[in-house]
Amino acid sequence: MKKPQLFTFPDQNLLGEAPLSKTLSWLVALMVALMALALLFAVAVHQRAVFLHGQLADRLTVQIIEADPASRDRQKDTAVAILQTLPSVKSVHALSQQELEKLVEPWLGPDAESEITLPALVDFTILPHGNRQLIAEKIHRVAPSASLDDHGSSGAALLAFLDLVTGLLWGVIFSIAIATIAIIALAVRSAVNSCQDKIILLSLLGAERSRIAGLFRYKTGYAVLKGSIVGSGIAVLSAILCIRLLVALPTPILHSDNINFLPLFFIAFLPMVAVIIGVMTAHIIVLRMVEKK
Amino acid sequence: MSAIVQFDHVHFAYNAGTDILSDLNLTFLPGQFYFVTGASGAGKTSLLKMIYLALRPYRGTVRIFGEDIMTLPERYIPALRQRIGIVFQDFRLIPELNVFDNIALPLRLDRKKESFIRSTVGRILMQIDLPDKAFHFPETLSGGEQQRIAIARALIRRPEILVADEPTGNIDVGLATSILHLLSALSKRGMTVIMATHDTHLLDRVPGARHIRLGKKGRVESVALLDQWSPVK
Ligand SMILES: Nc1ncnc2c1ncn2[C@@H]1O[C@H](COP(=O)(O)OP(=O)(O)OP(=O)(O)O)[C@@H](O)[C@H]1O
Ligand SMILES: [Mg+2]
Numbered sequence: 001m002k003k004p005q006l007f008t009f010p011d012q013n014l015l016g017e018a019p020l021s022k023t024l025s026w027l028v029a030l031m032v033a034l035m036a037l038a039l040l041f042a043v044a045v046h047q048r049a050v051f052l053h054g055q056l057a058d059r060l061t062v063q064i065i066e067a068d069p070a071s072r073d074r075q076k077d078t079a080v081a082i083l084q085t086l087p088s089v090k091s092v093h094a095l096s097q098q099e100l101e102k103l104v105e106p107w108l109g110p111d112a113e114s115e116i117t118l119p120a121l122v123d124f125t126i127l128p129h130g131n132r133q134l135i136a137e138k139i140h141r142v143a144p145s146a147s148l149d150d151h152g153s154s155g156a157a158l159l160a161f162l163d164l165v166t167g168l169l170w171g172v173i174f175s176i177a178i179a180t181i182a183i184i185a186l187a188v189r190s191a192v193n194s195c196q197d198k199i200i201l202l203s204l205l206g207a208e209r210s211r212i213a214g215l216f217r218y219k220t221g222y223a224v225l226k227g228s229i230v231g232s233g234i235a236v237l238s239a240i241l242c243i244r245l246l247v248a249l250p251t252p253i254l255h256s257d258n259i260n261f262l263p264l265f266f267i268a269f270l271p272m273v274a275v276i277i278g279v280m281t282a283h284i285i286v287l288r289m290v291e292k293k
Numbered sequence: 294m295s296a297i298v299q300f301d302h303v304h305f306a307y308n309a310g311t312d313i314l315s316d317l318n319l320t321f322l323p324g325q326f327y328f329v330t331g332a333s334g335a336g337k338t339s340l341l342k343m344i345y346l347a348l349r350p351y352r353g354t355v356r357i358f359g360e361d362i363m364t365l366p367e368r369y370i371p372a373l374r375q376r377i378g379i380v381f382q383d384f385r386l387i388p389e390l391n392v393f394d395n396i397a398l399p400l401r402l403d404r405k406k407e408s409f410i411r412s413t414v415g416r417i418l419m420q421i422d423l424p425d426k427a428f429h430f431p432e433t434l435s436g437g438e439q440q441r442i443a444i445a446r447a448l449i450r451r452p453e454i455l456v457a458d459e460p461t462g463n464i465d466v467g468l469a470t471s472i473l474h475l476l477s478a479l480s481k482r483g484m485t486v487i488m489a490t491h492d493t494h495l496l497d498r499v500p501g502a503r504h505i506r507l508g509k510k511g512r513v514e515s516v517a518l519l520d521q522w523s524p525v526k
Pocket of ligand 2: 337338339382458
């Protein structure tokens with residue numbers, strides 16, 4: 001009984017059943033799944049870092065803590081006026097009373113305003129070359145109760161951490177790739193070893209070395225292709241599951257409108273890369289082993 | 294007539310110091326039938342292995358189809374081997390392939406069309422008297438049946454030289470005789486047959502065959518045309 005095959009190759013039945021162990025496909029599936037997940041995770045973390053960087057890097061807030069409401073509002077207005085005259089300031093936004101209440105509500109409850117004096121807040125963004133020190137001094141001169149909160153510097157530690165995580169993930173991906181090549185190489189070598197008699201026979205029947213290597217190239221490529229398709233399938237499915245869970249959280253960490261699906265398409269290329277690696281490994285190993293005969 | 298295989302002062306040893314074949318001088322002519330006999334361990338298989346380029350002498354020259362195998366670049370060896378059919382003493386059938394695919398192997402290596410392969414293999418299965426075993430696997434066959442499949446695989450390409458190591462070792466006299474008739478008919482059509490055997494009583498089944506007797510220390514004891522015994526010094 002011949003099993004139906006996805007791809008045919010003229011030499012595929014020359015040696016009978018695949019001399020490569022079935023375990024190879026499963027190991028490749030596992031490795032590719034791990035690699036794909038690590039890759040997706042690395043891309044996600046990197047994108048998050050880029051996004052945070054864009055949000056925080058140029059944002060500052062003037063905070064005016066003053067018990068006297070009249071003085072507070074006056075200082076706020078002068079700070080806004082000063083900021084609007086500065087060329088290095090991109091945009092200025094003084095938070096309204098409602099916005100402030102909304103900000104503190106989660107911590108203090110709905111009726112916070114009556115008991116606690118809220119500070120005045122002015123958000124503004126600056127151009128990349130803007131001098132924070134100079135801006136701080138200018139504001140301080142007109143609004144003595146003001147302090148400046150630089151989100152960029154407070155976010156720097158988080159960004160550095162995210163960069164470190166991304167770097168580590170690339171290290172993991174690289175290690176898995178090396179391990180995958182090693183697994184393929186070992187599997188091919190043991191297959192070639194177990195087929196030595198047949199290889200010698202083919203060579204005595206007049207088969208060229210490259211032809212014999214071709215048999216193993218095909219078998220390896222097929223096993224790796226099967227494994228890596230399964231592996232990247234598992235990775236893509238679990239990534240989609242994760243995204244759906246994160247979007248469905250009560251306070252979503254992800255919003256469905258800012259998910260980048262491009263990495264998922266990138267995963268589709270992993271099997272091709274794996275097959276190329278597998279085929280090249282098989283070719284080199286078989287040629288070397290046949291040469292020794 | 295020029296030699297198809299020529300041995301000149303050939304010395305061969307697996308381990309240095311113990312010659313298996315020493316100072317061998319032999320000429321094989323195209324279209325002739327050669328029996329190689331000698332005691333077990335005399336070096337018959339070793340001699341045949343040199344003809345199919347699996348062993349090389351450590352001294353002397355071996356020419357196959359006029360090519361000196363010592364100086365022949367590696368890349369030309371497959372092409373020479375494709376002109377030689379080999380029946381191995383231990384058959385060397387591929388257990389995972391059925392009879393048909395085993396016999397078809399050399400044609401598949403030559404990338405012949407499947408329709409050609411079907412008709413050629415079908416014909417040879419008739420000649421070896423195993424037409425109904427095409428889809429059986431080697432391990433389900435008797436020793437003699439496996440042997441005939443090994444012969445069929447060696448003949449399927451219509452080689453110029455057939456090297457057969459004990460091709461009748463596992464079959465009864467009747468079958469052996471019919472195999473010999475087949476080989477002798479093929480040799481009359483131009484194929485050179487070089488056959489190692491223990492069965493000296495088979496020699497007279499092939500009129501006109503030559504008989505090479507290997508003696509002690511791998512020396513040729515005699516080369517004779519059938520029934521014309523002529524000892525060689
Ligand atoms: N691979 C090997 N390594 C070392 N010695 C070997 C090897 N193969 C064969 N020999 C030795 O070489 C000698 C000749 O062996 P060979 O197989 O050529 O004999 P033979 O005439 O074919 O014997 P038989 O009739 O039993 O098949 C024997 O003494 C054998 O032990
Ligand atoms: Mg022998």
